[in-house]
Amino acid sequence: MATPDSDQWRTISPYLDQALGMSEDEQSVWLSGIHLQDPGLAGQLQSLLAENRALSEEGFLENRSVPLPSAPGLIGQAFGQYRLTSQIGQGGMGSVWLAERSDGSFDRQVAVKCLNIALIGKVGEERFRREGRILGRLAHPNIAELLDAGVSAFGQPYLVLEYIEGQHLDRFCDARRLDVEARIRLFLDVLTAVAHAHSNLIVHRDIKPSNVLVGTSGQVKLLDFSIAKLLEADTDASAATLLTVEGARAMTPEYAAPEQLKGEAITTATDIYALGVLLYVLLTGRHPAGSGPHTPVELVGAIEKEPIRPSDAVFRGRKNDETAMNNATLRDTVPNKLQRVLRRDLDTILVKALKKDRSERYSSATAFADDLRRYLRNQPISARPDTFVYRTAKFVRRNRTAVLLSAIALLVTFAGVVVTIGQARAARSQRDFAFQQLQSSEILNEFHEFLLSDAAPSGKPFTTNELLDRAKRIVERERVATDPNRLRLLISIGYQYLEQDEADKGRQVLEEAYRLSLSSSEVSIRAKASCVFGAALARVDELSRAETLFQEGIREIPEGPQFTLERIACLRSGTEIAVQSGNAVAAVRRAQTAQTVLRNSPFDSGALELERWIDLATAYSSAGQHAEAVAAFQEASVLLTSLGRDQTEDASAIFCNWALELDTFGRPRDAESMYRRAIDIERAGHSEEEVSPILLVNYSRTLQELGRFKEASSYAARAYVKAQRIGYSLAANCALLERARIQIALKQTSQAASTLDALQPRLQRGFPAGHYAFASFAALRGLNALAAGDLESAQAFADQAVSIVEAAIKSGREGSHELPTLLANRSTIELAASHPDHAAADARRAVTLLEPTVEAGKFSSTLGYAYLALGRALRAEGEADGARGALRLAAEHLQNAVGPDHPDARIARQLAESSSSGHSAERFARDERVN
16 A cells, blocks of 8 residues: 555554554454444555555564564563563563562562564664653652663663552542542642653643552552653754654544544643543543543544543432432432532633643643642642632631631731622622622521520420521511512511421411512512512412412522522522422423523522422323433432432432322332331431321222222321411311212222312312313212212213313423323213223223333233223223233233232232133123122
8 A cells, every 4th residue: 555644654653552452353353443434544544454464474573673572472581680570561563571689689570671573773762762761750659760771682772660459540449439529639649740741841642540559558650651752952942753653542532632632732731621521521520522432533533522521520410310319329429419529610710621732731731739738628720710709619618617707817818809890890799799708698697596405495495486486486587578578588488387387377478478579679579579489389379479479489580590590580480380280391491591500509408409309209290201210219318328318308308209200100119118218308307297198098099099098088188288287278278188089999988079079179270271170079979979879970081081180281380190090980870871992992092101211020900901991992892812811911910019908909810810711601690799
């Protein structure tokens, strides 16, 4: 083939470096992969490798006085005062051997590096001798020590280096699950070593994990300066000597800077880029160019693209990405927490180190290290704009306690960071905002301290609600009604009442806060009061006004990062309102927006992130996106544990809502244990008086599904009594629904009718027409009519229930998760009314909707009941084979989901067995009458 020109050589040479370290079989497989992407390049490489093999076979190296022995033949050979014992490494530029002292003067193992056979020649020897002179000048505890250098008796250039027994840096960190901070501290030793080399005018050019070892003592050692090139004044930088061209090949493409891949001049900035890639991989487990492997051609093509931010690289694709979870686990954390740690400062540091334009990177390894040390000390980094809010946030993180105790010291700090006359107005605004927020925080902390100590008689125990009552009385006596801090306290107290399920008290306090806020000059106060009051109204079923208040509040919040927390609080209230209103699309959108706003803000924290995951999971659940909801609850649970909040109100909320999702999925046995866990947290060793009524009513429903009717009835009654007492009308309505459901299951039709009669006006007052709650209500009316033998009414109610939900789904509101159950119920009524064709159609539709939602190997009672309805309908139509299959699946799902002793599981099993035994249609009919 024709000799490649310089541009072609720059493209081809990195591939040759890889190929020269492979066997012929490995080369063949490797070339096949390249051929799929670039047939021309593959052809060139194949020709060059064939030429290299031919030259070797023809004795190309016979100009040497002594031929180079084969690898096995080198064992035992002497290199100066050292004898080779085994090979420990091989690469495109050379091989590395373990050796020991041969003259007996002292015992020591060393590493001997030999130049690769393919590069032996005048150019190779020149580079190797040059390397020896370079390394002799590098005396540093984090750089492998050069002990000797020379040429062996058979003409092999070699270096004798300190032997490091250890692991590659990335493997060392992963094996010990080092967190981000520990990895940065190790990496600082690498930066120190590189800074020392740069001070001696040496560029490493091939920094990568395998060239950084961590010894058994934990000391970092930077290896392989064999490709370094002196940057000396007497060197003509523009002269493209053979040594320069050969040296330019010595790189690993995945860690090479853009200028290396383009064949441009090499400087210390080249090492800064490689160091940035190395730290990126250490902290994220991902490569900045995306998923590999990366060929030089692909990397050259990516030169103009900025790398993905490290925090964004944590997740690639789905949020429950297994790779993301594994990478986070290796860093002793969870994906969301890793993302938060990387966001902002570490994002900024790494993006600067990885700039395509070398002039925009860190000016030195020392500057790179300085910013990392500032990050570890919670000090402002040089790579980030030095704004007042940013410096203040860093100060607060370093001095949390001092911030609360010394407002004067903070004011001095504020004054010290106001810069440039041109930015004076913005800085003054930021200063005023920061002072206002810190002043408010201090007032709130003083108030809470007063409540917890001074306001209560010494040693007197009190409940949370008593504490809130005391706080309310104190705040109401404040002289200035519209004082912003008084309003903030009222909003906080009202919201806490809601969290304690004291809906009436919460509404009263928040209504007063909203009324007073209308006269306030602070828009953030007016917005928050409006949104949180809206959430309170949603709890008592005033949904139309609740949505109006949310829209009023969210519109009032100004743009700007200082209003991030108010925006998130409003979106959270809006999510709750949308869920209660059955507007699932809006609920998911608002929850996702809140999460995005938080992640892009300077206020992100584990506690706020936890709230966002809870809201998002609840929104997904309302939208019938069960898989996404379960994944979000799992994320929240992991984060909950990492924050040490396993026994908190948040924990109870997560387990309650997670259990509700499992129940909706048709897994009541799993839901029952999760509900019990939530109840145990809320009880905290006391009576169930402290347990939320909505948790009690949800638990009641699961018990009813498991056939434990007596317990279910007891919990539904307790839930109703408590909900009525505290004014939580939503929970009271749900309790009545469950009471009716239990009564219908027990064939108490007259009692069920009375319960439903009492419930109907409550629903009409609280929910807008078309809400999915009316579908559940109509479905229960239909089942009760069926139990009473009124098939005509039963059919009408069942049709009404399905129509309501279908209309809700069509308009984008909640209810999709209800539809399969309603269809299965209607199928049962249709079969009883002697319409098996309609019954089969509804049951098939229910099965079709449910099957994609149930993971392989999992079982669902909801799907089990749909299969049972389908099996019965098909059997009535005379489709024996189809009926047999459906009934077997019904039995399998119900036995696993509700237990083998559940009455419905036994019925499904008996019907499946009778279908398999070939019983006649008459026998099937008798079975149906019995069942």
